[in-house]
Amino acid sequence: MKTSLLARWLLALSLGCAATLAAAAGYPDKPVKIIVSLPPGSGADTTARFLARHLSEKLGQPFLVDNRPGADSFIAARAVATAPADGYTMFVASNSPMVTNVAVFRQLPYDAVKDFQPLARIARFPMVLVVPANSPFKTLQDLVAAARLAPGKLNFGSGTATYRVALELLHERNQIKATAVPYKGTSAAMTDLAGGNIDYTMAEVSAVMPLVRGGKVRALAVAANERIKELPQVPTVGESGTPGYESYAWTGVFFPAGVPEPVLARASQAIKELMESDEAKAFITLQGGAVFYGAPQAFGEFQRAEIEKTRRIVKTANIGYED
Known part of the structure; x- marks a missing residue:
């Protein structure tokens, strides 16, 4: 049996x-x-x-x-x-x-x-810190200085949780505070940035390049260990005063x-x-x-x-x- x-x-x-x-x-x-x-x-x-x-x-x-x-x-x-x-x-x-x-x-x-x-x-994909084309900030140091003068006054867009974490870590490293504006996706955050509705955001390079090439936004720093060929004139975050900082999507x-x-x-x-x-x-x-x-x-x-x-x-x- x-x-x-x-x-x-x-x-x-x-x-x-x-x-x-x-x-x-x-x-x-x-x-x-x-x-x-x-x-x-x-x-x-x-x-x-x-x-x-x-x-x-x-x-x-x-x-x-x-x-x-x-x-x-x-x-x-x-x-x-x-x-x-x-x-x-x-x-x-x-x-x-x-x-x-x-x-x-x-x-x-x-x-x-x-x-x-x-x-x-x-x-x-390396992330890139970007601001509107008409932003007064020309460098990451400019943005950090402004945020230190008025904690919480600047706002930043976060299209995903990853970008929010990347930006908050950048804030922590520079001892600054800013106000988060959440979005349902990267495209929406980038559109609002180009329209001047937020002060800055961070997104992976493929998402920012069309607007950078179109003159709608300006790249301040690349969150990689070295400069990238798409933005050869843009310094890394490390070169901009935050050594050791890298962030990728x-x-x-x-x-x-x-x-x-x-x-x-x-x-x-x-x-x-x-x-x-x-x-x-x-x-x-x-x-x-x-x-x-x-x-x-x-x-x-x-x-x-x-x-x-x-x-x-x-x-x-x-x-x-x-x-």
């Missing part, structure tokens, strides 16, 4: 494995949705559309970008976290929903680690947790091959960033390390938790 039960259990297990392998072999056999938590024009959106086009060509099924901005990326992250773990929902996310929110908010409607399967780290791809290993492997390999191509390197460079590829396991380890680092920054900079 026991032998019969064991045989049936082994048969069921083998059939289940066979079904999983068959599904993976045919993956994808229908359109794949790529959810993005930021609006069109953001770095994550631009990256998602590049991935969608190439994965569609490589894997033979449409990969469709679905923008779901707002609520500090809660809407998009929750949608992915609760989606079926079958490989047909992806999340192209920045560090805001997957790292910074964990450190900043007391409660989240998703678990950034347990609810997701890291698929591939994609790219990294990165993008990566996640599945809901529990996606079958063969599906994960097939999708991961497709993205790896794409990100190692000259076309991908040229595309990311054109956006002002650099390819920052990481395989699933390495990406997961990186994410967890980034969460702990950001928690330390939040505590050091005395950034209050959000409800």
Whole structure:
């Protein structure tokens, strides 16, 4: 009797494995949705559309970008976290929903680690501090001096939690205070900055360059360890009186947790091959960033390390938790 039960259990297990392998072999056999938590024009959106086009060509099924901005990326992250773990929902996310929110908010409607399967780290973009084109501030030192004279008078836009943390850390390093103005996304913050409705903001380089080139905003400093070719005349934050300060936005791809290993492997390999191509390197460079590829396991380890680092920054900079 026991032998019969064991045989049936082994048969069921083998059939289940066979079904999983068959599904993976045919993956994808229908359109794949790529959810993005930021609006069109953001770095994550631009990256998602590049991935969608190439994965569609490589894997033979449409990969469709679905923008779901707002609520500090809660809407998009929750949608992915609760989606079926079958490989047909992806999340192209920045560090805001997957790292910074964990450190900043007391409660989240998703678990950034347990609810997701890291698929591939994609790219990294340095942040840039910008002001309106007609701003009286010509340098970061000018802005810091004005903020010290009138604590809290200047206001700054934060399109994501990551930008808020980056700016608050800059404030802490320079012992200044300013008033935060939250936005639903980077594009909205940049539009208001160009219109002179806020005094300054920080965003990744691909988001600021169109307005810099158009003469709508002025770059004061780059939050990288060296100057970048897109803005060769703009000093780093370190050169501008805040040594050791760096801040980057990165993008990566996640599945809901529990996606079958063969599906994960097939999708991961497709993205790896794409990100190692000259076309991908040229595309990311054109956006002002650099390819920052990481395989699933390495990406997961990186994410967890980034969460702990950001928690330390939040505590050091005395950034209050959000409800």
